[in-house]
Amino acid sequence: MSMVAHAERAAQGPGAGGSLENIANNSALAGQGPIPSDYRAVRWEARGLLWRESNLKRIRGCGRYAITSDGSVQVRANGQAVGFAGLASCGSIWVCPVDNAKIQAVRRLEVGAVLALALVEGSAAFGAYTIRHHRGQALGVLWAGTNYCWNAVSVDLAVRKQRARMGWIGYVRAAECTVGLCGWHPHIHPLHLFSRPVTAAEVAELHRVEFRAWQAAALRLGFIAPLEVAQHLHLLAGDAGEPMGDYFTKASYTGARVESVGWEMTSTQTKSRTRASGSRTPWEVLADVAGGDADALDVWHEWEAGSKGKRALTWSRGLRARFGLGVEASDEDVAAVEVGTAADAGFVITDWSPIRERPVLGAQLLGVIGPGQRWADGRQFCRENEIEIREA
Numbered sequence: 001m002s003m004v005a006h007a008e009r010a011a012q013g014p015g016a017g018g019s020l021e022n023i024a025n026n027s028a029l030a031g032q033g034p035i036p037s038d039y040r041a042v043r044w045e046a047r048g049l050l051w052r053e054s055n056l057k058r059i060r061g062c063g064r065y066a067i068t069s070d071g072s073v074q075v076r077a078n079g080q081a082v083g084f085a086g087l088a089s090c091g092s093i094w095v096c097p098v099d100n101a102k103i104q105a106v107r108r109l110e111v112g113a114v115l116a117l118a119l120v121e122g123s124a125a126f127g128a129y130t131i132r133h134h135r136g137q138a139l140g141v142l143w144a145g146t147n148y149c150w151n152a153v154s155v156d157l158a159v160r161k162q163r164a165r166m167g168w169i170g171y172v173r174a175a176e177c178t179v180g181l182c183g184w185h186p187h188i189h190p191l192h193l194f195s196r197p198v199t200a201a202e203v204a205e206l207h208r209v210e211f212r213a214w215q216a217a218a219l220r221l222g223f224i225a226p227l228e229v230a231q232h233l234h235l236l237a238g239d240a241g242e243p244m245g246d247y248f249t250k251a252s253y254t255g256a257r258v259e260s261v262g263w264e265m266t267s268t269q270t271k272s273r274t275r276a277s278g279s280r281t282p283w284e285v286l287a288d289v290a291g292g293d294a295d296a297l298d299v300w301h302e303w304e305a306g307s308k309g310k311r312a313l314t315w316s317r318g319l320r321a322r323f324g325l326g327v328e329a330s331d332e333d334v335a336a337v338e339v340g341t342a343a344d345a346g347f348v349i350t351d352w353s354p355i356r357e358r359p360v361l362g363a364q365l366l367g368v369i370g371p372g373q374r375w376a377d378g379r380q381f382c383r384e385n386e387i388e389i390r391e392a
Helices: 003-012 020-025 037-053 057-061 097-121 139-155 157-165 200-220 241-248 271-276 282-290 294-307 331-336 353-357 360-369 375-384
Strands: 073-077 082-085 123-130 168-180 183-194 232-235 313-315 345-349 389-391
Touching: 037 057, 037 097, 037 282, 037 360, 073 360, 082 360, 097 123, 097 168, 097 183, 097 331, 123 139, 123 200, 139 157, 139 168, 139 183, 139 200, 139 294, 157 200, 168 282, 168 294, 200 232, 282 294, 345 375, 353 360, 360 375
Parallel strands: none
Antiparallel strands: 073 082, 073 345, 123 183, 123 232, 168 183, 168 313, 345 389
């Protein structure tokens, strides 16, 4: 068993398998696993809101309809997770609060495991890069500009030489976006991995050449010259695997704001400063939509269109293979994975319409049953809420 497989097995708990497929099947399904039931409920309520308000067909159908021939939906629990089987999924990490939680749970484990292993003998550096923007610029233009600038950094000769001197292995790159008084603000967070311990001075030199290449690329596209104070790259110290895995996948819907994690960036890109300046994450925009803000709905629709097809997490070539992760599953594939197998079904919902009318009932039912398979409580809940079921 590879080192990564050992890390995966430990993360899943005793008796769990060692593959990422098993992770998705079991405890890593944060949207349907052992998370606080109020988080699950607000995500399901938000998904119900999107059934009515989204401009994207797949989002309007996610979790709303059964994909089985008879329209039935299994309720499964296997001791580690609880969930439904037989429902449509959208696989959107950007605009679906339920599928986002599933996908991010798997990505969190991948990033955390790779970084923990890389730090055993090597080192890592974490940073942030952005371009200057103003209100009225299209999200697609800014996002494309950000990607262009990073690609320019990656092929820059001075950058490649400095990375080689530092024993550079590769990077994991996370994309984020906020919106505020100055319009859309896409930005990236690279996590560089090195095969040996590097010094803060070496990281500073890498940042210098990367920023030079970043700024030159932005100017070629006609953007205002990026400010160095808005970018950073710093050396990570200590056991950073778990908090960095959390940071890279922290953006999730909780009904009010981005769920907090135990990692704060030491730069101008911190989320607390962003909120203080009047900017919002897309999930905060969705929370405002849920609160009845019609202007927020227009912003949300722009976000849906601009984020479609964009990658949230990118691995440099060969990095996953180096650490035994194999081929990356797509967001759609991760979201489509169901809890357990048919043998784990406690009963079957024969008419999904009560939950389609009141999405929170789906979350509440999962909370009542739990991973511990409280099937009798689940049957009682269905009787009380007129949800038709039959035995599995």
